[in-house]
Amino acid sequence: MSKIRKAYKVRLKTNDELERKLVRISGSTRFLWNKSLAMNLERLERDQGILWYNELAFWMKVWKGSEEYGFLGECPSQILQQKLMDLERAFRDCFDRKQPLKRLPVFKKKGMADSIRFPQGFKIDNRRIFLPKIGWVGFYKSREILGKVKNITLTRRAGRWYASIQTEQDIEIGKHPSDSVIGIDAGIKCFAAFSDGTLVEGVNSFRRHEQALAREQHRLARKQKGSENWNRQKRKIARLHHRIANVRGDFLHKLSTEVSKNQARVYVENLNIRGMSGSARGTEEEPGSNIKAKAGLNKSILDQGWFEFRRQLVYKLAWQGGSLEEVDARNTSLRCSCCGHIEKRNRKSQAEFVCLSCGKEQHADVNAAINILTVGQTGMACGSNRNSGRKQELARNREGVLPVA
Ligand SMILES: [Zn+2]
Incomplete structure (x- = not known):
C-alpha cells in the first residue's frame, strides 16, 4: 500500500458578502506576509538573524492586540499561522544549497494570486465545504472527492474563487500494466x-x-x-x-x-x-x-x-x-x-x-x-x-x- 496525494479543484458558489469576507481575509494574510517579510529583510540587511516561525508568531500576537493591526483578529488564526509557516519555508528554501534556483521571498501585491490555506478545522459535505470563521460554502461538483482531506486552499483567479482540496489516500500500486x-x-x-x-x-x-x-x-x-x-x-x-x-x-x-x-x-x-x-x-x-x-x-x-x-x-x-x-x-x-x-x-x-x-x-x-x-x-x-x-x-x-x- 502506498499513500498518494491528490488535489481536486472546485469552483465555489460565492455571493457578494462572502467575496468581501474572502477578500478581507486574503488582505490580512497578505499584510502579515509582507510585514513579516519586511522585518526579516531589514534584519538581513543589518546582519541579524532571521526571525523564524515562533518569533514571528509572537509578533503576530502583539499586532493582533494592537489598535492599528487589530483587524488581523477577524482572520482565522490557523490561516495566519500557515502564512508564517509558508514564509519560514520560503526563507529556508532560499538558504538551502541544494536548491540553487530558489530566491528570497517577495512581497505580495494586491490582487496577485490571492490564496488562503486552511490546514485544519474544515469539513466537507456532499456539495459544500465548512470553513472556520466563514461557514458553509457550496461548490460546483464535477467528480467524487476521494480520500482523507489534508488541507484546503482557496484561490482567486479572474474574479472567481476556487478551492483546491488536497487529499491523501491509500492505494495499491502494482506493476505497470505495460512494459513499454x-x-x-x-x-x-x-x-x-x-x-x-x-x-x-x-x-x-x-x-x-x-x-x-x-x-x-x-x-x-x-x-x-x-x-x-x-x-x-x-x-x-x-x-x-x-x-x-x-x-x-x-x-x-x-x-x-x-x-x-x-x-x-x-x-x-x-x-x-x-x-x-x-x-x-x-x-x-x-x-x-x-x-x-x-x-x-x-x-x-x-x-x-x-x-x-x-x-x-x-x-x-x-x-x-x-x-x-x-x-x-x-x-x-x-x-x-x-x-x-x-x-x-x-x-x-x-x-x-x-x-x-x-x-x-x-x-x-x-x-x-x-x-x-x-x-x-x-x-x-x-x-x-x-x-x-x-x-x-x-x-x-x-x-x-x-x-x-
Ligand atoms: Zn547516421
Missing part, C-alpha cells in the same frame, strides 16, 4: 516528439488566444492607468489568461494520462542542466536564431506547458507503477539516432535531420526523442566533442521553442 518504454523530447516545431515517431502538435487555440491577448493588451496600453476603463480592460485580460490556462490544462492532462497509461517508463532530458547553462540568446559565434519570434508569450506558454506536463507525468506514472527518468541531453539533437554520427550539420533545419554519414532522414525532434530513449536505456550519454558544443546545443534548445499552432 518511450523517450520524449520537448519539440521545437511541436509540443513534444515521441521516440515512436508520434508528434504532438499542441493546442491550436493557443495561437488564437494569444492573438486575442496581444490585441487586448494593446488596448490596455492606450487607456489611462487606473481609470475605470483601464480596470475593466485589466479584468478582461485576466479572464483571457484564465481561459488559456484552462485550455492548456485540459490538453496537458489528457496527454499525460494517456502516456502514463501506455508507457511503463518515460525518459526525458534533464531540465536542471538545461535550465542553468547556456544563454537564451545563443553564444557569440552562434547567436540563437529568430529570437524575436520565439521570445515572449509563446515561449513562456509552451515552457510552462512542458514543465507542467512533466510534473503530471511524474505523479501519474507513479500511480500506475511506472516512472519518469531524466537523462543527460547532451548532443541528443545533433546525433544520428541510426548510426550515432554526431555533427552540427546533420541538423538541416529545425524540423529536418539528415545524417551526413549514413544519410538517414528523420524529423529532427523524433530523432532527438530516440536518442533520449537510447541514453535512458543504455545509461550512456551521447558522445561530446567539446563542452562549447554542448552549450550551444543547449542554447539552441532553449531558443528553439516555437508556438504550437
Whole structure:
C-alpha cells in the first residue's frame, strides 16, 4: 500500500458578502506576509538573524492586540499561522544549497494570486465545504472527492474563487500494466516528439488566444492607468489568461494520462542542466536564431506547458507503477539516432535531420526523442566533442521553442 496525494479543484458558489469576507481575509494574510517579510529583510540587511516561525508568531500576537493591526483578529488564526509557516519555508528554501534556483521571498501585491490555506478545522459535505470563521460554502461538483482531506486552499483567479482540496489516500500500486518504454523530447516545431515517431502538435487555440491577448493588451496600453476603463480592460485580460490556462490544462492532462497509461517508463532530458547553462540568446559565434519570434508569450506558454506536463507525468506514472527518468541531453539533437554520427550539420533545419554519414532522414525532434530513449536505456550519454558544443546545443534548445499552432 502506498499513500498518494491528490488535489481536486472546485469552483465555489460565492455571493457578494462572502467575496468581501474572502477578500478581507486574503488582505490580512497578505499584510502579515509582507510585514513579516519586511522585518526579516531589514534584519538581513543589518546582519541579524532571521526571525523564524515562533518569533514571528509572537509578533503576530502583539499586532493582533494592537489598535492599528487589530483587524488581523477577524482572520482565522490557523490561516495566519500557515502564512508564517509558508514564509519560514520560503526563507529556508532560499538558504538551502541544494536548491540553487530558489530566491528570497517577495512581497505580495494586491490582487496577485490571492490564496488562503486552511490546514485544519474544515469539513466537507456532499456539495459544500465548512470553513472556520466563514461557514458553509457550496461548490460546483464535477467528480467524487476521494480520500482523507489534508488541507484546503482557496484561490482567486479572474474574479472567481476556487478551492483546491488536497487529499491523501491509500492505494495499491502494482506493476505497470505495460512494459513499454518511450523517450520524449520537448519539440521545437511541436509540443513534444515521441521516440515512436508520434508528434504532438499542441493546442491550436493557443495561437488564437494569444492573438486575442496581444490585441487586448494593446488596448490596455492606450487607456489611462487606473481609470475605470483601464480596470475593466485589466479584468478582461485576466479572464483571457484564465481561459488559456484552462485550455492548456485540459490538453496537458489528457496527454499525460494517456502516456502514463501506455508507457511503463518515460525518459526525458534533464531540465536542471538545461535550465542553468547556456544563454537564451545563443553564444557569440552562434547567436540563437529568430529570437524575436520565439521570445515572449509563446515561449513562456509552451515552457510552462512542458514543465507542467512533466510534473503530471511524474505523479501519474507513479500511480500506475511506472516512472519518469531524466537523462543527460547532451548532443541528443545533433546525433544520428541510426548510426550515432554526431555533427552540427546533420541538423538541416529545425524540423529536418539528415545524417551526413549514413544519410538517414528523420524529423529532427523524433530523432532527438530516440536518442533520449537510447541514453535512458543504455545509461550512456551521447558522445561530446567539446563542452562549447554542448552549450550551444543547449542554447539552441532553449531558443528553439516555437508556438504550437
Ligand atoms: Zn547516421
